Amino acid sequence: MTSTSPNHVFRALADPTRRAIFEELTRQGEQTVHALTRYAGVSQPAVSKHLTVLKRAKLVRHRREGRETHYRAQADALTPMVDWLKHYGAFWRDRFDRLEALLERME
Amino acid sequence: MTSTSPNHVFRALADPTRRAIFEELTRQGEQTVHALTRYAGVSQPAVSKHLTVLKRAKLVRHRREGRETHYRAQADALTPMVDWLKHYGAFWRDRFDRLEALLERME
DNA sequence: AAAAACCATAACCATTCGGTTATGAATTGT
DNA sequence: ACAATTCATAACCGAATGGTTATGGTTTTT
Numbered sequence: 001m002t003s004t005s006p007n008h009v010f011r012a013l014a015d016p017t018r019r020a021i022f023e024e025l026t027r028q029g030e031q032t033v034h035a036l037t038r039y040a041g042v043s044q045p046a047v048s049k050h051l052t053v054l055k056r057a058k059l060v061r062h063r064r065e066g067r068e069t070h071y072r073a074q075a076d077a078l079t080p081m082v083d084w085l086k087h088y089g090a091f092w093r094d095r096f097d098r099l100e101a102l103l104e105r106m107e
Numbered sequence: 108m109t110s111t112s113p114n115h116v117f118r119a120l121a122d123p124t125r126r127a128i129f130e131e132l133t134r135q136g137e138q139t140v141h142a143l144t145r146y147a148g149v150s151q152p153a154v155s156k157h158l159t160v161l162k163r164a165k166l167v168r169h170r171r172e173g174r175e176t177h178y179r180a181q182a183d184a185l186t187p188m189v190d191w192l193k194h195y196g197a198f199w200r201d202r203f204d205r206l207e208a209l210l211e212r213m214e
Numbered sequence: 215a216a217a218a219a220c221c222a223t224a225a226c227c228a229t230t231c232g233g234t235t236a237t238g239a240a241t242t243g244t
Numbered sequence: 245a246c247a248a249t250t251c252a253t254a255a256c257c258g259a260a261t262g263g264t265t266a267t268g269g270t271t272t273t274t
Contacts, residue, residue, distance in 0.1 A: 010117075010120055010121050010126070011121050013117055014118050014120075014121035015262080016114060017262080019117070019191075022195065023194075023195050026195045032220080033220070033221060033222090034219085034220060034221085042262085042263070042264090044220085044221070044222090045221090045222075045223080045224095045263085045264080045265085045266095046262070046263060046264080047221095048221065048223080049223095049262080049263090050262090052222090064221095066270085066271055066272070067220045067221075067270060067271040067272065068219090068220055068221075068271090069220080069221065069222090075195075078192060081188075084126075085185060085188065085189060085192075087130075088129065088130050088133045088134075088182075122232080124232080139250080139251090140252090141249085141251085149232085149233070149234090150233075150234065151250085151251070151252090152233085152234080152235085152236095152251090152252075152253080152254095153232070153233055153234080155251065156232080156233090156252090156253095157232090173240090173242070173250085174240060174242065174250045174251070175241090175250055175251075176251065176252090
């Protein structure tokens with residue numbers, strides 16, 4: 001019961017600007033909308049809309065602090081995509097399987 | 108050399124119908140356009156267009172045989188997506204790293 | 215108190231997208 | 245030779261997408 005439909009995640013990461021925002025949040029950690037706007041090269045409303053899409057996919061969380069909103073990446077929301085790759089990326093399936101076996105032995 | 112931009116792959120897999128086609132090709136192996144059309148639940152031209160998009164992302168290969176065209180999944184084209192997950196999926200990064208270390212030791 | 219900063223939403227616009235039907239080219243079957 | 249099958253492309257359409265500027269609500273700064 002890890003995930004039902006990976007739809008939102010795949011959709012959200014299909015856009016390069018959105019991917020760039022997520023990447024930036026992963027690299028630099030928590031950021032305000034203002035900081036992300038300077039980084040993204042598009043208008044502030046555009047960034048806000050992208051963040052809404054990422055939020056819907058649970059790829060980011062936000063935290064209000066005064067007049068600014070801090071966003072941070074929520075990497076475990078990538079699970080549906082990883083699961084999908086495990087099932088349909090035959091090329092990688094062996095490796096994933098071996099990984100899981102290893103991790104279990106490590107517990 | 109592994110991949111420049113994962114753009115085409117992410118875009119191609121964003122659509123559920125396209126993902127379903129790729130999944131079907133992965134599960135059942137090579138298929139004609141006709142077979143895929145019966146499976147996909149959309150018109151034949153729609154399937155052809157989806158296959159064109161998947162082809163652009165190198166996710167499928169085709170082979171003409173008489174009047175029919177056989178398509179098959181090209182799973183190693185998922186590499187850019189896996190690489191991206193390795194870099195930006197912090198949650199999974201440790202696991203990937205450990206996996207690669209293990210695999211190297213196993214050679 | 216007034217001004218400025220930060221952010222989200224609304225309204226709008228051009229383009230892209232995913233689908234359709236129509237058509238034609240090539241191959242196969244009768 | 246003719247009919248039928250397979251597929252790709254063209255032409256078209258409504259909806260979704262990604263961007264913009266305008267606006268307004270909070271909160272901070274002066």
